[in-house]
Amino acid sequence: MATTLADAIWDRHVIERAGAHGPAGRASADLLYVDLHLLHELTSPQAFEGLRAAGRSVRRPDLSVATADHNVPTDGSRLPLADRAADRQLRVQIDNCREFGVELHPLGSPGQGVVHVIGPELGLVQPGMTVVCGDSHTATLGAFGAIAFGIGTSQVEHVLATQTIRMARPSTMAVTVNGALRPGVTAKDLTLAVIARIGTGGGTGTLIEYRGAAIEALPMSGRMTVCNMAIEAGARAGLIAPDDTTFAYLEGRERSPRGALWERALDDWRTLRTEPGAAFDREAVIDASAVAPQVSWGTNPGQTVGVDGAVPDPASFADPAERAAAERALAYMGLAPGTAMRDVPISTVFIGSCTNGRLDDLRAAAGVLRGRRVHGRVRALAVPGSSEVKRQAEAEGLDAVFRAAGFEWRSSGCSMCVGMNGDTVPPGTHSASTSNRNFEGRQGPGARTHLVSPETAAASAVTGHLACAADLPS
Numbered sequence: 001m002a003t004t005l006a007d008a009i010w011d012r013h014v015i016e017r018a019g020a021h022g023p024a025g026r027a028s029a030d031l032l033y034v035d036l037h038l039l040h041e042l043t044s045p046q047a048f049e050g051l052r053a054a055g056r057s058v059r060r061p062d063l064s065v066a067t068a069d070h071n072v073p074t075d076g077s078r079l080p081l082a083d084r085a086a087d088r089q090l091r092v093q094i095d096n097c098r099e100f101g102v103e104l105h106p107l108g109s110p111g112q113g114v115v116h117v118i119g120p121e122l123g124l125v126q127p128g129m130t131v132v133c134g135d136s137h138t139a140t141l142g143a144f145g146a147i148a149f150g151i152g153t154s155q156v157e158h159v160l161a162t163q164t165i166r167m168a169r170p171s172t173m174a175v176t177v178n179g180a181l182r183p184g185v186t187a188k189d190l191t192l193a194v195i196a197r198i199g200t201g202g203g204t205g206t207l208i209e210y211r212g213a214a215i216e217a218l219p220m221s222g223r224m225t226v227c228n229m230a231i232e233a234g235a236r237a238g239l240i241a242p243d244d245t246t247f248a249y250l251e252g253r254e255r256s257p258r259g260a261l262w263e264r265a266l267d268d269w270r271t272l273r274t275e276p277g278a279a280f281d282r283e284a285v286i287d288a289s290a291v292a293p294q295v296s297w298g299t300n301p302g303q304t305v306g307v308d309g310a311v312p313d314p315a316s317f318a319d320p321a322e323r324a325a326a327e328r329a330l331a332y333m334g335l336a337p338g339t340a341m342r343d344v345p346i347s348t349v350f351i352g353s354c355t356n357g358r359l360d361d362l363r364a365a366a367g368v369l370r371g372r373r374v375h376g377r378v379r380a381l382a383v384p385g386s387s388e389v390k391r392q393a394e395a396e397g398l399d400a401v402f403r404a405a406g407f408e409w410r411s412s413g414c415s416m417c418v419g420m421n422g423d424t425v426p427p428g429t430h431s432a433s434t435s436n437r438n439f440e441g442r443q444g445p446g447a448r449t450h451l452v453s454p455e456t457a458a459a460s461a462v463t464g465h466l467a468c469a470a471d472l473p474s
């Protein structure tokens with residue numbers, strides 16, 4: 001029977017099948033081998049604590065890599081931090097990684113950055129792998145043709161101790177994006193439009209394979225943006241079949257295979273595709289040419305419209321649950337039905353995160369900002385996704401473009417994506433943010449988040465209200 005890419009990768013990693021009789025009795029789910037375990041400071045302390053209490057060691061420290069991202073300040077501060085809780089968490093991480101022999105990229109080190117940004121950058125994430133991390137947006141890494149998913153802290157401990165994970169095989173979904181994106185329309189707009197279309201529950205329990213001409217045309221940065229938000233459609237993970245774009249990105253990276261090993265890896269990676277005729281449990285087909293720049297209006301990523309659109313009337317939703325969600329969202333967002341999205345004034349712009357904090361994203365935003373100024377009422381932050389992205393951006397003068405426009409140029413971290421590191425949106429005001437979640441309070445108490453692409457964030461910074469790049473006078 002023809003196999004999907006996700007099933008093929010899964011099968012390669014099964015150690016014990018669900019239903020099999022093992023030493024611990026009948027297995028409730030598959031036992032999978034984990035090729036790469038990424039860690040950050042927020043979801044790993046209790047896992048290391050558990051190992052310590054049980055007198056266990058890390059089974060494969062060589063396959064485990066940690067970084068500091070959620071809690072780190074982005075104003076250039078170093079330990080000791082004024083924020084006592086963050087300070088403690090970052091120190092605990094340093095101690096844990098030292099004690100258990102895990103490679104760590106701490107605050108202030110050249111390899112530090114958002115965990116989902118540094119993995120690919122180092123060449124750690126490769127086609128055909130299983131990758132886990134105690135973080136839902138691990139889905140980002142599926143862009144390399146890997147099965148990459150978020151796990152809970154007790155599973156982090158299990159993986160540290162055994163390099164395996166017990167997990168039921170997800171069902172499969174294909175999201176096929178035909179045609180080509182129009183000029184000015186980005187991977188972020190596409191991934192938001194997909195969620196608006198299939199809903200935040202549209203991918204529940206599945207592993208989504210994104211495919212079709214519009215996906216194949218995306219660079220790795222855009223593919224990561226798309227897979228990053230698979231989780232916001234309810235999926236366990238997203239993935240994209242590896243191709244020459246993937247291989248070109250990986251070639252020569254610090255941890256990529258070299259020489260004969262590279263050739264051997266390529267031979268294998270080229271086989272990683274969904275076989276013709278393979279059946280998916282669910283399928284959605286999207287026409288890329290119909291996608292416009294997107295802006296979210298509500299408090300989940302599916303509550304999104306084109307920038308030409310308006311805040312919908314909750315009464316227009318046939319589904320009672322959706323109607324109630326829209327009512328609640330409008331109350332929180334302080335928006336009236338029928339308001340044109342362009343009429344929403346913003347206080348804050350955030351360009352960064354594991355969704356849109358890579359070099360291509362900063363280049364795109366800088367392209368819009370060159371020769372322009374941020375509106376007087378707007379505070380705008382550019383936060384590189386990693387210290388390496390920051391260095392590269394500075395090497396090509398992007399920091400100067402952001403600064404000249406009136407942006408703050410910060411150090412890398414999760415920053416305003418999550419509002420737990422000192423970077424927040426003032427209560428009751430609106431932000432244009434390139435992150436992936438617009439939940440209530442996500443960017444700070446009372447913050448009203450509008451999810452957008454880097455280009456749209458930059459254009460909104462200039463106009464002081466939600467706007468796309470095409471709105472700006474040339």
Ligand SMILES: CC(C)[C@H](C(=O)O)[C@@H](O)C(=O)O
Nearest residue numbers: 042043070134135136137150
């Ligand atoms: C803190 C972490 C567990 C969380 C996640 O799992 O995604 C965070 O990164 C987020 O984006 O909400």
Ligand code: SF4
Nearest residue numbers: 137353354414417418
């Ligand atoms: S940048 Fe945001 S979404 Fe990504 S890992 Fe950090 S908090 Fe989570």
